Amino acid sequence: MKRIVVEFDGKAFDAVLYDEKAPIICNNIWNALPLEGPATNTKWSGDMLRLWVQIPEPEARENMSQLQNPGDIIFLHKWNGLRFVYGQARMGGPSGAHHTPLVGRMLGGIEELAALGKRVEWEGAATIRVRRA
């Protein structure tokens, strides 16, 4: 598994990309690093931060997941970007839940991510940076 670092609020947390299960998408993410952009909460999916960056979008639908857990990092075709799950969440939209590629996982910092999610709700978008470890 490729190791990455997720940074926000002046803190850095280790994470991994599931390049064995989602090799094409994870390779695109890896090649796009470092990535930095604003993060907002999602509108349909619960406790999940959306990082507004652009990743070259592959055709492949790899390691598709239907349910998400805190710490999961997911990619969403068509809408692009990365999403970081920090609590009760399920990727969805007006038509219901979406299958989505599970591309990685935070190895720590989930409580800090949840605090960031709450702060973003009240104070507005915050910056998240993702880089290679």
Added chain:
Amino acid sequence: MKRIAVELDGVTVTAVLYEDKAPVTVAKLWEALPYEDRVTHGKWSGDMFHTNTDLPLELDTTQWTFGMENPVGFQAPGEIVYLPVAKEIAIAYGEARFAWITGAMMVSALGKIEGDLTEFAKKGERLQWEGAKRFVLRRL
């Protein structure tokens, strides 16, 4: 016909309350006005924001199907809804459907914003990017 002013971050629109469809709840809401709060963007419901300070309306919810008056499962842009169990107001500004962790929920439809929603909807959308903003409901 009861009408109210709905102010979000400096943009004010007017709304008609559904006195015919939800007479008891609308009357209680009318008594409770003015109401001021800081609203935040919803995380489950699409283009919708909600209040955060309890707006308790004294209602006998046992008398109605779904425990509320005028229950609806879908909301049109500009629709004003109330969830008795959470004592909160929510307003749809675009494509929205009130939901929580367990999925879509019935809510009590209490009124609808009149006229052009464009500027109000822009303010609603910005909540996701800028965080909580001042929100006021007043009688007209």
